[in-house]
Amino acid sequence: MASRIISVVNQKGGVGKTTTAVNLASSLANKIDVLLVDLDPQGNATSGLGFDKANIASGSYQLLAGQVNLTDAALKTRQARLTLVPATSDLAGAEVELVNQPAREFKLKSALASASQPLIIIDCPPSLGLLTLNALAASTSLIIPVQSEYYALEGLGQLLNTVQQVRGGLNPNLELLGVVLTMYDRRNSLAEQVKAEVENYFGDKLFKTVVPRNVRLAEAPGFGATVFEHDKFSKGARAYKSLAKEVASRL
Numbered sequence: 001m002a003s004r005i006i007s008v009v010n011q012k013g014g015v016g017k018t019t020t021a022v023n024l025a026s027s028l029a030n031k032i033d034v035l036l037v038d039l040d041p042q043g044n045a046t047s048g049l050g051f052d053k054a055n056i057a058s059g060s061y062q063l064l065a066g067q068v069n070l071t072d073a074a075l076k077t078r079q080a081r082l083t084l085v086p087a088t089s090d091l092a093g094a095e096v097e098l099v100n101q102p103a104r105e106f107k108l109k110s111a112l113a114s115a116s117q118p119l120i121i122i123d124c125p126p127s128l129g130l131l132t133l134n135a136l137a138a139s140t141s142l143i144i145p146v147q148s149e150y151y152a153l154e155g156l157g158q159l160l161n162t163v164q165q166v167r168g169g170l171n172p173n174l175e176l177l178g179v180v181l182t183m184y185d186r187r188n189s190l191a192e193q194v195k196a197e198v199e200n201y202f203g204d205k206l207f208k209t210v211v212p213r214n215v216r217l218a219e220a221p222g223f224g225a226t227v228f229e230h231d232k233f234s235k236g237a238r239a240y241k242s243l244a245k246e247v248a249s250r251l
Contacts, residue, residue, distance in 0.1 A: 013126035016182030021123035027244035029082035043087035050224030059086035109138035141177035
């Protein structure tokens with residue numbers, strides 16, 4: 001059976017994209033085998049799971065370049081059912097190198113075709129370049145994290161426009177699984193306004209779970225850990241556990 005592939009995407013940086021990809025993958029990996037693909041040249045999902053990027057021989061760049069197969073690019077994590085395709089510093093050059101390749105938008109799709117995991121989650125870079133296009137062309141669905149702040153919806157039009165174009169050509173089956181509000185602070189009246197605005201725009205595509213601003217959530221990557229390893233009783237951990245349940249039910 002083909003894997004379900006979810007891209008976690010927003011071309012704005014700092015919206016909790018990697019935090020969402022890593023902790024969602026970890027929570028879902030309690031029940032099923034999950035492959036997390038770090039497609040962001042910054043490699044935060046890789047270091048956030050405790051790997052030293054300097055010591056990684058191959059990862060998503062080598063996979064896209066066809067230098068290794070999926071089995072060779074994947075690393076076992078501390079969590080039994082979670083596997084990672086890491087990002088190395090070479091990935092930054094991939095955009096330029098892919099430009100002249102035939103079927104350049106489908107490199108990732110081809111590479112992931114041999115995956116044995118029923119679920120793959122891709123952490124996309126904060127841009128709408130060729131790496132993100134590869135992720136969208138390979139995916140069955142996408143999740144958009146939106147930060148609860150003033151310019152939350154700015155740039156989302158551009159992203160949704162890109163998604164429409166991808167549906168029109170590269171991947172007609174791509175669906176929006178949902179939008180998740182991140183860095184939410186109940187004490188801030190602006191957060192409530194943003195929530196109402198996003199709900200108005202996306203309707204029932206907005207997940208009921210909101211991810212709060214949470215110190216434990218922010219600290220975890222510094223320890224190379226998921227929020228569940230760092231503090232499983234924190235508000236952040238509870239939020240991602242709840243989001244994982246919603247994602248599972250929508251899938």
